[in-house]
Amino acid sequence: MAALLEAERVSFTYPDGTQALQHVTLSIPEGKKIAVLGPNGAGKSTLFLHFNGILRPQEGCIYFAGARINYSHKALTDLRQQVGIVFQDPDSMLFSASVRQEISFGPLNLGLSREEVGQRVEAAMAATGITGLQDKPTHFLSYGQKKRVAIASVLAMEPRLIIFDEPTAYLDPRSTRDVMALLEDISRQGKAIILSTHDVDIAYTWADYIYVLAGGQVIGAGTPAEIFSDATLLEAAGLARPWLLDVYEDLKNKGWLPATAPVPKNKDDLLGLIPYRSRSKLAI
Template structure:
């Protein structure tokens, strides 16, 4: 599948001397769900800021849709219409007086007709479950509501790629499930999604492909099963193994699953592998 976003030998150092990225090369296929994992300071957020031109590589190149990114004002405006970022802290994104004004801001700046802007705003509000908040001041929203409005403001731009930096950080379990369900809905419509997360269980069950960063370098990549069954890689990146894989390996070791049993991607897939007579003895 053709790459929509690419980093080629990208390096970047902040003015204080922090080496954030070192010769990073990776490829994001269109329409896929990509997780970028790694400890704090690994370079994940810095990489994301390169993907939509907020930061410019000091070495190397970023490509979008096969073309090297240009950093002229017009080219960056066009890029940011296609590559949206939802930052970890929604307060860093929200500035308008009301929810509807916030979500309208991006489409209005595209020069669209009022009818098209209204249609996009209504669709984005409906998709994110904030339609009843349209006239509410953004500073009166709960943290979870602010997250949804921030996502809606990017959705209304109808980008081809949406990048989520720690989308479930500080959310309760219910809100986390709702946000991940929303990301799944967005993905099914063909939008390419990239996210960073410290939640290995989310990364394992959700992603099609994973990149692992540490100290500004890509130290591993592969399918979720490949990445999370690579013990040296997990140790190098200070990552835990998802509970689903731990249970799967334990059941195989106890003889409750055949050695050739496929690696499950979800709780339901794991339960389906267990012989019926054995399920009543398990508490998963």
Template sequence: MEEHIFNIDGLTHQFADGTFALKDLSLTIQQGKKIALLGNNGAGKSTLFQHLNGLLKPTTGSIKFKGKKLKYDRKTLLLLRKQVGIVFQDPDSQLFSANVQQDISFGPMNLGWERDVVREKVEWAMAQTEVTELKDKPTHFLSLGQKKRVAIAGVLAMEPEVWILDEPTAGLDSYFSKQFMALLDNIHLPDKTIILSTHDVNLAYQWADEIIVMNDGKVIYQGDPVTIFHHEDLLYQAHLEKPWIFEMFQSLIQSKIFTEEDPAPRTKEELLQKMEIEKVN
């Protein structure tokens, strides 16, 4: 039986200035999925993420985590944040210790682990994100890309059950973006759920098991990563473009090289392989 890690029912959030960021949003998130959250700026993606980590409390509606309704007392929130790690879009919102190693160590130390275990996890996380050489450097002297990698390492060291990542590759160059996505694939296990927001439709199309699209505080699509790009109305509503691999495949269908019944390739390698097979045939 598929387990839902989150059940969100009628979630509405109104800020103090009267703005509604989320509007009667209902959503279920299945455990073990790799989920890409898409939507235009102001769609409510970051606000939704902060609710999943308990940083914001709903104005109305409810959230269940592992079948239990989320409460907002200190004990419940501490337990939730041990299991649900969040990487903010702006790393300056997350980094506050004197140097890199201290910042990455903060979360694991608060989990009550033995000092040797903390050291092992921190060293591993620094190696995975390639920040070991920066371990003694003050965090305020880091570049944006370096800060992003340190923020990611801080969550990685805690080994959460759920990863929430708000625009994780923004500010990273091509090399570190690819390295980070490979890292997500490496840490993804059947009991690990990864939810990331991105404006990169190519990344979402290639990587995700499932895509969720938000617009104006609501979910307008939740499903497989291919079907959404057949819905011109939803793409227009959410200001989304089609991935280049999808567009190329559609062009090849129009040229009668492939048919609508052929499974859509998700990566450049899959597309090239299909073309090679077609040549042989």
């Protein structure tokens, strides 16, 4: 599948001498769900800021839709319509007086008609479940509500690719499930999604493909099954195995599952592998 976005040997050092990225190469296919894992300081956020031109590589190149990124004002404006970023802290994105005004801001700056802007805003609010908040001041929203407004403001731009920097950070379990369900809905619309996360369980069950960063370098890449079966890679990146794989291995070792049982992708897959009469003895 052709790449929608590519980084080719990208390096970047901050003015204080911190080398954030070292010859990073990766490829994001159209319509796929990509997770980027790594410890704090691995370079994930810096990499994301290169993807829509906020930062410019000091070495290497970024390509979008097969073309090398052009850093002229017009070209960057066009790129940021196609590549949206939802930052970890929604307060860094929200500045308008009301939810509707916040979501309208981007489409209005595209020069669209009022009718088209209204349609986009309504669709984005419906998709994120915040239609009832449209007249509420953004500073009165809960943290989870602010997250949804930030996502809606990017959806209203109708990008082809959306980047989420730690989308579940500081959310309670219910809000985390809601956000991940929303990301799944967005993916079903055919949009490519990249997210960074420290949650290996989310990365394993959600992603089509995973990149692992450490020290500003890509130290591993592969499917979730490939990444989390590589003990050496997990140790190097300071990552744990998902609980699902630990339970799966334990059940096999105890004889609850046959040795040939396929590796489950999620909890329902795992329960489906267990004989019905044995399920009542387990508490998963």
